[in-house]
Amino acid sequence: MSTFIPFVQFAPLVLLGAAAFALVRPGRRPGAYPAFAEAAALAALGLALASLIQLLVLGQRVTAVGAGPALLALRLDAVSATMTVLVGFVGWIVVRYARSYLDGEEQEGRFHGLMLGTLAAVLLLVQSGSLVVLAVSFIAVGAGLRRLLMFYGERAEAQRAATKFALVWFGGDVLLVLAAALLWIGFGTADLGAIGAAAKGGLPLSAHIAVALLVVVAALKTASFPLHGWITEVMEAPTPVSALLHAGIINAGGFLMIRLAELVQASSGGMAALVMLGGLTALFGAVVMLTQSAAKTALAWSTVSQMGFMLLQCGLGLWPLALLHIVAHSLYKAHAFLAAGGAVEAVASIRRPGPVAVPGGLAVARSFALAIVLYLAVASLFGLASGHKSAQALALGAILVFGVAYLVAQGLADAAPRELTRRTALASLGAAVAYFGFHLISGAIWGPHLPAAPIAGPLEWALIILALLSFGLVAVAQALFPLWAHHPAAAGLRVHLANGLYLNAVLDRLIGGFRAAKAH
Numbered sequence: 001m002s003t004f005i006p007f008v009q010f011a012p013l014v015l016l017g018a019a020a021f022a023l024v025r026p027g028r029r030p031g032a033y034p035a036f037a038e039a040a041a042l043a044a045l046g047l048a049l050a051s052l053i054q055l056l057v058l059g060q061r062v063t064a065v066g067a068g069p070a071l072l073a074l075r076l077d078a079v080s081a082t083m084t085v086l087v088g089f090v091g092w093i094v095v096r097y098a099r100s101y102l103d104g105e106e107q108e109g110r111f112h113g114l115m116l117g118t119l120a121a122v123l124l125l126v127q128s129g130s131l132v133v134l135a136v137s138f139i140a141v142g143a144g145l146r147r148l149l150m151f152y153g154e155r156a157e158a159q160r161a162a163t164k165f166a167l168v169w170f171g172g173d174v175l176l177v178l179a180a181a182l183l184w185i186g187f188g189t190a191d192l193g194a195i196g197a198a199a200k201g202g203l204p205l206s207a208h209i210a211v212a213l214l215v216v217v218a219a220l221k222t223a224s225f226p227l228h229g230w231i232t233e234v235m236e237a238p239t240p241v242s243a244l245l246h247a248g249i250i251n252a253g254g255f256l257m258i259r260l261a262e263l264v265q266a267s268s269g270g271m272a273a274l275v276m277l278g279g280l281t282a283l284f285g286a287v288v289m290l291t292q293s294a295a296k297t298a299l300a301w302s303t304v305s306q307m308g309f310m311l312l313q314c315g316l317g318l319w320p321l322a323l324l325h326i327v328a329h330s331l332y333k334a335h336a337f338l339a340a341g342g343a344v345e346a347v348a349s350i351r352r353p354g355p356v357a358v359p360g361g362l363a364v365a366r367s368f369a370l371a372i373v374l375y376l377a378v379a380s381l382f383g384l385a386s387g388h389k390s391a392q393a394l395a396l397g398a399i400l401v402f403g404v405a406y407l408v409a410q411g412l413a414d415a416a417p418r419e420l421t422r423r424t425a426l427a428s429l430g431a432a433v434a435y436f437g438f439h440l441i442s443g444a445i446w447g448p449h450l451p452a453a454p455i456a457g458p459l460e461w462a463l464i465i466l467a468l469l470s471f472g473l474v475a476v477a478q479a480l481f482p483l484w485a486h487h488p489a490a491a492g493l494r495v496h497l498a499n500g501l502y503l504n505a506v507l508d509r510l511i512g513g514f515r516a517a518k519a520h
Contacts, residue, residue, distance in 0.1 A: 034108070075127060150162045
């Protein structure tokens with residue numbers, strides 16, 4: 001094995017060193033410190049890119065010290081290199097944005113220090129190679145983010161959001177520590193790579209329990225149903241914090257599943273739980289998002305839905321696509337939050353062209369039929385060109401096409417102009433081509449380093465059919481909604497959905513969120 005030390009392993013130290021300067025200049029307009037903080041974030045990105053080159057030239061590397069359960073290890077492989085570059089890039093953009101956004105704030109210097117410290121913890125997390133590093137970095141990320149959420153600590157809403165986040169996040173950390181202990185008992189090693197290799201030969205009872213705990217941890221970290229409420233209330237923090245959370249930290253649960261993909265895939269129960277929980281969260285978040293009037297709140301519910309869809313991909317065994325989803329969602333959501341203000345102004349200035357064409361039942365049926373036919377045609381062509389696709393991959397593509405079929409339905413409405421019909425049909429075709437194209441790309445980049453999707457057995461087929469029916473029914477209901485949107489029952493349903501079916505209020509009562517805010 002080569003003996004080089006990946007450059008990116010020094011990135012957390014660089015960020016922590018720069019964060020320490022906040023102790024000297026924690027207040028308003030701390031001289032050159034904001035520029036220095038941005039330079040440190042840019043240096044971390046440079047180290048991540050340099051390590052990517054090291055990986056391509058010299059191969060993967062595990063740096064370890066210690067032994068037994070106290071093993072401290074960092075990994076450089078395709079997954080960690082991707083995540084470090086992503087975290088470095090998003091972190092640099094957010095820190096750069098914060099220079100102007102926080103200019104003149106009373107605790108401006110302190111904010112930059114907290115941001116750099118949290119970024120250092122995230123970079124340590126995505127390089128984790130052992131159970132101890134994984135658990136400690138998760139705890140450090142939560143501690144840093146909680147301090148950022150309390151930046152405006154005098155606000156009761158910020159106190160409540162930070163309290164709920166801490167209870168959910170650190171509750172997941174407790175379960176993660178228990179899972180780590182069970183994995184040590186089951187496999188006798190704390191090395192994540194060794195655990196994954198051993199899992200291919202079957203799981204002992206302690207490891208089965210550990211996987212169940214890890215699935216719950218992933219659900220808590222990704223704000224999955226029904227404990228999703230905290231992610232929709234973090235808008236009390238500065239916009240750079242929201243961007244960092246929604247574009248980076250919220251992906252931690254998905255990264256946990258991908259990092260332990262061999263272990264998780266060895267548990268059919270764990271995979272089934274990810275499919276059901278992820279699918280339910282994706283549908284719930286998407287439906288509630290459509291009822292939101294505030295841009296940032298809609299973005300928060302979009303994050304809930306996207307994280308659920310990512311867990312669904314993990315449960316189907318489509319690990320490369322799940323990792324691609326993390327990359328794409330991070331870049332999109334960082335831009336969406338940082339540009340939210342300008343986007344609202346742009347939409348407000350657009351001239352309204354008039355009512356949207358409302359499709360009837362026949363138009364909806366034709367739209368779904370057309371979308372599915374185009375999808376099957378594209379799938380057949382890609383199958384001939386690149387080989388057989390798994391049942392899970394075909395099912396996921398069909399779910400994506402269901403979403404596009406809603407647009408096609410508007411194009412096939414009787415009142416729709418011919419140009420709209422043509423464009424919506426092209427949108428369906430483009431979605432199918434893009435899906436299989438990105439499937440090939442992600443498979444080529446990360447496929448050799450992650451397990452292939454399992455061969456579909458009775459349980460897998462049952463879950464696939466359940467997912468297709470669920471997403472299909474919701475897509476049809478969405479397409480038909482304009483036909484009965486003016487009914488009083490629809491107005492009432494919209495109010496209930498806009499409030500997330502009041503699950504967040506229930507969570508507040510269960511965990512004492514309101515009482516915690518008042519106590520502060």
